[in-house]
Amino acid sequence: MARESFDKEIQFLRMLALTSGAYSRQQYAEKLGISVHTFDKMMKRLREIASSSLNGRDGAAEQRDMAELLRFSYLDSSDPLLLFLFRAKSLKESESERLSILLGAMKEGAKTAMELLDACSEAMPPELALPDEKTIRGDLKYLEGVGVITREPGPRPYRYALWDRFAGLLAEDELLDVHDYACMMANTQLPSVQGYLLRDMMSKLLTRDRGFDAESLDVFRYKYHYYSRILDEAHLFPLFEAIEGRCYVSFRYFSPKKETSYSSRNTNPLFEREAGGNRERVLPLKIVYDHQYGRWYLLGWGARHGIKKYRLEGVTDLSVGDAADADSWNEKLGLLEQRIRHSWLVDTGRKTLVRARFYKPGPSIPDFVRERVLQQGQWGVITEEDEISFLYEIEVNGIIEIKPWLRSFGSSCEVLEPARLREEMIAEWKELREYYESL
Template sequence: MAKESFDKEIQFLRMLALTSGAYSRQQFAERLGISVHTFDKTLRRLKEIVSSMYEQLPQEQGKEFAEAIRFNYYESSDPMLLFLFRAKSLKESESHRISLLLAALNDQALTAMELMDVCCSGLDPKLPLPDEKTVRSDLKYLEEVGVIRKENAARPYRYRLHNDLVQSLSDEELYDLYDFVDVMANTQVPSVQGYLLRDGLKKHLQRNDAGKHVIEPFLYKYHFYSRILDEAHLFTLLSAIRSRRKVQFLYFSPKAEKSYTSRNTNPLFERESKGSLVQTLPLKVVYDHQYGRWYMLSSSRDGIRKYRMEGMTQIEETVAVSPDVFEAKRTELEDKLRYSWLIDTGRPIKVRARFFNPGSFEPNFVKERVLLQGQWGVIMEEDEHSFIYEITVNGTTEIKPWLRSFGSSCEILEPAYFRQQMIDEWKEIQAYYASV
């Protein structure tokens, strides 16, 4: 995944997608916790990235970045916010160097020293020449992400491109693989790696003159920008969980006035941060399909804590804990999540609801949806007109939107206070439609 952190750009794009250009420069900068100068510089940088990523478009189709987000965001099968991962994964010098390495390895297997000679002879004279340690670091990174592999087991290692899969498949098989990856990347999480794989397959087909026959069979209307943006933090957190390490980050809650603040590097211009500095032990990452949000569940001194990943910036791994401590904390969390609809760790409550069948319609789509989405709930009673669904959950907050989405096909029976809440909400909704 990305070698660089891009917290500022993530929050910048999130705000831009949320506001659709409604904020002025000053309002935008204040909400992000940056200066107007930094806002302008970031916007210029993102415009350059967009123009480089979409340079094949005719000149008359070029638009201002904010306008492109506002009007074109839902018209493409490729989520526009994904370009951030492509553009910020490597620094400019790394990008040139790695391009040379991959081009050299495309023809034959080479050692690190031979690749160093390739870099020194092929790099732009304006760029600094790499040393052996830098080249070996690049090779290690490319091997970790699966781009290259060692050809022999003894030193000196010879590296070659790890592209056996695409080389062994026919064009027809590559079309099928491309369509499969396209569907999975747009419907499953995490998705960023799937999009990058899809792009790689498309470029391979185009190099073989097969790409001109590729027709996009599916068009997706992408709703959840946070799903893509917050995947920048996902693999850092999963790495910390695997290594049983605590993490430290600056957190901005959803109700905070600011969603980002620049890292203070000059003491003369240091200012008070509006975020909270958090150090905690991550235990689990949860994705909410209903709202397209990522959550991190962790253990702190005051018990189990939950954080929205969209408010996490400047994430760093810190100290490791013992396996016994980690397992004890994870067991505690799993016990509290036993009856959680999503991440609620409150007191378990039994919820009973009556679902009404849709008349003589077949199939019974109400029952099918309850069976599909109702998690561990069970149908206790059933007749030709309705059925009673029963489930024990931690509180009613998280299950309420699901039950409410059935409208008049669902009646809450127990608990009594939950039934009254729903009655009050539906009365309030009815008042909105009262005759004038």
Template sequence: MAKESFDKEIQFLRMLVLTSGAFNRQQFADRLGISVHTFDKTIRKLKEIVSAVHRHLPQEQSRELAETIRYSYYDSADPMLLFLYRAKSVKESESHRISLLLGAMNEQALTAMELLDICSGGMPDGLLFPDEKTIRSDLKYLEEVGVIRKESASRPYRYRVNNDLVRELSDDELIDLYDFVDVMANTLVPSVQGYLLRDGLKKQLQRGGMELHAIEPFLYKYHYHSRILDEAHLFTLLSAIRQRRKVQFLYFSPKSEKSYASKNTNPLFERETSGRLIKTLPLKVVYDHQYGRWYLLSSERDGIRKYRMEGITQIEEDEQVGEELFRAKAAGLEEKIRYSWLIDTGRPVKVRARFYNPEDSKSNFVKERVLLQGQWGKIVDEDEQTFIYEITVNGTTEIRPWLRSFGSSCEVLEPVSLRNEMIAEWKEIQAYYESV
């Protein structure tokens, strides 16, 4: 799938998950900035991918895609939206060719010419036969990513699938490795590559006759779908940061009425898009654990800019900048976010809050959570019933949800403005529960 269509599917699936299929075709098309005809083509493409990747799903043609996603979500611990990454990986011809190559090299070490003969005889009707240059290019790519390795040191080189790790491990060791990867993929970011590795290990265990209930002792329910979808841009941005390159993309802010726009490739059908064309120097990528969002922090002429990654489409790398300039910009950013709870670059302010220890509890879970999540803040005073926590942060907007999440166990003392805002919020919440 092309990059442009992948952007479209990302935004499509994000809306589908958030709205649970509440939009009709026209509303979906309007929100995405596409025609109803393009919407229908996208639906057909996604249904084909779902049926190919998730063969355990019911095959009724009348089933809506939204129902399919909900069915898979509750039926399986696997994050459903990973099917988009599998579909994007390779073109159809590449998929058949690489499958043939890996299947042949899994049994024995073969040369490029032997693999060419195997591919020429095994490609489905309608697909072009590969030439020697294509096969050698595929072998070079597979060797670079560690899927295969050279068995011989002299020409002609023989290649074999590099799967000694899973072949040499016992079933118990494979299950332990699978459990470790499963926990890490569900608790750390980024996670997509971990999920794909977990799927590979699961298939290896099932080939050995292992029952599914023995492989999956843990069940996770994933709530932040955007985290998975936004990882499509993550490694492009990290690569640009490492190479000190600017990036260019079409950006749709969270307040924008549209979330996608196709490229104007036909001059007869050019139209103005609602997104903004951005050219910027990426400096840092930040993940917000509380809301499951990725943010890009970058440098432009007017200073530091922040972008929600869910609004980025049609991303491309641009020119490289000098190392000294990049270091200066990065140092300036680090100074700006030195006291940021997340990414706020506002004026530093000291926050003081009193936390109340839980009554009749064997463990002080309130204090444990403050120490775990309180970042660079410190406990400055403490007695048997309460303790006072103090931290200097850039503004109070980002720390407020964290303080509010403690409910009656937290009382904001300073600054007075934040205290008054919290009082007003709790009064508003209390009004919701007045007797009817």
């Protein structure tokens, strides 16, 4: 799939996961800023991807509604289903076909770029365009960069061969250890898509070459709650590279407050129109993950707004630009660090003192409340303590980000200051009480 199409699928899958198919075709198309015809083509493509990702386990996948494909018991699979989009790769059909032919040709032995060009020209389906030498060399550079092939030493013309010696370097029990480690880390660490792809590769290696049963390898079960955590990783690694290279990035941003989350680019000049969203040019400085809501944030500096925060779920059409001066980048990073020094997460609002009293569970019960506060309370301190409670204080930028954490303690936490936060918590608990009064 083309890169723009990949952005479109990401936004659609996010809406579908959140709404469980509650919208009509027309409503989905309007939310995405595309035509119903384009929406139907995208749905057909997604059903094909879903069918192939299920590896034949569900033969009726192409006929089922996409919302039904998302409604499944996690006991059927240890994967988050939305990972299938990454398995499909953000490649056009011709690119997928071409890379498969190149890898198949190199299985027979090392080959030069011209020999691979001839192999591609002979094997490409007639409905797809034939590649030229520049395209093949670009593919070889990509495959070498991701570690799939290696360039053999020697004079020109260079010869390229598959790097598939990994399986021969490890014993059977070592391969199992790598598989289980990749599975565990992919489900518990961030980011995780690369780990899932590594686990897939190890599974194929063990089942195809070592004779293992696929079900015997599937020993871990995880409940996945946040779809955005997986979907937003599509933009994560380009941003990491941009931060490492101190490069500007350009993207179209759709605020969470906007009704649309995507807008297609019309290439026909007769139907050209202004795309939705705001075009942003930003110097990326930091990536932050919010464990509370499963969201990724980009913090960067722009000429118009200075330091600004972006939720990655609203980023589309991302491209990396020119590099900034090292001194300028360090200056902007220092400014950002100063602004978020008292942020619970990424808030850059006014500094506020928050005081809360936490109540201990009881004399014969381990004090898990205090342990959790000490573990998660960041730079806050316990200022007073007695047998039944303790007082916790922290200075944070604003109260929005810390409020869900305080609320999660339920009746074990009483907010004392600031008055505004205390009043908001009282109003929320009163609302909850009303929900349960009828029972």
